Amino acid sequence: MTITLKNVSMKFSHTTAVNQLSVTIPKGELVSILGPSGCGKSTTLFMLAGLYEPTDGSILFNGKDVTKLTPEKRGIGMVFQNYALYPHMTVLQNIMFPLKMHKVKKADAKIKAIEMAKLVEIDHLLDRKPSMLSGGQQQRVAIARALVREPEILLLDEPLSNLDARLRLTMREEIRRIQQALKITTVFVTHDQEEALSISDHVLLMNQGELMQFDIPENLYDEPNHQFVASFIGSPPINYFEGEIIDHVLKTPFGYEVTVEAPNQPVQIAVRPENIYLSTTGLNKKVQYVERIGKDTLVVVGSEEEKTRFFLQKGEQVDVGQAIYVQADKAAIRVFQKTGERIYLKGQMKDEIQRIS
Ligand SMILES: Nc1ncnc2c1ncn2[C@@H]1O[C@H](COP(=O)(O)OP(=O)(O)OP(=O)(O)O)[C@@H](O)[C@H]1O
Ligand SMILES: [Mg+2]
Structure with a gap:
């Protein structure tokens, strides 16, 4: 039926x-x-x-x-x-x-x-x-x-x-x-x-x-x-970062820019924990706590209001209170208007996505 x-x-x-x-x-x-x-x-x-x-x-x-x-x-x-x-x-x-x-x-x-x-x-x-x-x-x-x-x-x-x-x-x-x-x-x-x-x-x-x-x-x-979908799905939850679109360029806090067909506006950049990693460049954050979840080590960085969660790679170690840099995979960033609607970046066309589904 x-x-x-x-x-x-x-x-x-x-x-x-x-x-x-x-x-x-x-x-x-x-x-x-x-x-x-x-x-x-x-x-x-x-x-x-x-x-x-x-x-x-x-x-x-x-x-x-x-x-x-x-x-x-x-x-x-x-x-x-x-x-x-x-x-x-x-x-x-x-x-x-x-x-x-x-x-x-x-x-x-x-x-x-x-x-x-x-x-x-x-x-x-x-x-x-x-x-x-x-x-x-x-x-x-x-x-x-x-x-x-x-x-x-x-x-x-x-x-x-x-x-x-x-x-x-x-x-x-x-x-x-x-x-x-x-x-x-x-x-x-x-x-x-x-x-x-x-x-x-x-x-x-x-x-x-x-x-x-x-x-x-x-x-x-x-x-x-x-x-709403990005936030409702996934555990640990997806991370958000402030970004801004100026003259068809999305400025990210990770030090890189992405071209985008959308009007000037502040946006939310969303990245899943598994697409964030320790780096020597990018966002400077302080380690809040470290938690073992099964075989993975989850690190929470940032302030109480603005937490970022990611997993350590094999062999990596961080300590509570340590200042570190985190980076996000460029291909993994998802962008939303302040009203919640998705802004599709190049190569993320909505049509493509619907064809898969
Ligand atoms: N018989 C009813 N009379 C008036 N309002 C109702 C009635 N049944 C449901 N509602 C309202 O409609 C909305 C949707 O209710 P529904 O029971 O479908 O939610 P739900 O998604 O199944 O929630 P839950 O996960 O808590 O079971 C709620 O705001 C609820 O208060
Ligand atoms: Mg119900």
Whole structure:
């Protein structure tokens, strides 16, 4: 199923939860809806499910307008954040429930439910009640139940948020595996950027009800089209430096200049930590602290208000309080207007980027 949203808006009395959202989710892909709390992720998912009718715009499944279709008629499976399992039913009964509601013969329903339980690897727990299961196991029951009627679309609203870090990692790989095995178009809501980037074919990044960027994970990270995207994606966060465009020349604090087709203005220059390195020229900064993150050493330099983060190369060492120079890869700098819009430098044409995605 290809999912198309055309100018979809959802207005509640005082809030516009989703504003003029237009996007096409390709058939068979796993797409994450990512963004900060309250940006409209769940609202978007509920509109896809048919639980909310948009106040404006239309939703199409394989080109067919489903905007006014009830949830039951949409052929979707959904997993909510709290799983919402029936506590008095066993695992098997929970998974069979949607089939029972649709009057599938009990023997057939059982065969199908067991098949789904096997897929999510909980077929040894069929007789247990949900209260006797771990969070990850409950999660799998919820996924099996969502899949049992073989929906063409799977909608997941922060399905991993109640799990600890390790289980979260295993479960997201599991979801990806099941999604790829069934080739089911899946929309996955999360506010965790690392999670979204790691399992998605495309990511839909929202802020305050607006679509910020719909792109492949690589582009979201390397070619953010807005300062919000640059800041939201990446950990440790992207670094910012003041720059200025004067007569089509971008003056950087690193001692080099870049030609650019843009009017005179002050700009923000953004550079990811991995593209900054120790040097004998460039920006003079004082080391604030040094932190080991796994195999890498992260150095934080500058003032409290203006921190710069980068990683040391093998064999390098710095001390707290030391004055050092840092440089940024010329090819890695990304430039934004003070209003947040991207300014594309030569060789970074927007068209090129869109063609890749
Ligand atoms: N039923 C409702 N009535 C009024 N306002 C609502 C309703 N549901 C959501 N909103 C508002 O719409 C905006 C988007 O909410 P939504 O639940 O879609 O956010 P979200 O991105 O899922 O956030 P979170 O990450 O916290 O779950 C918020 O400002 C929220 O307060
Ligand atoms: Mg939500």
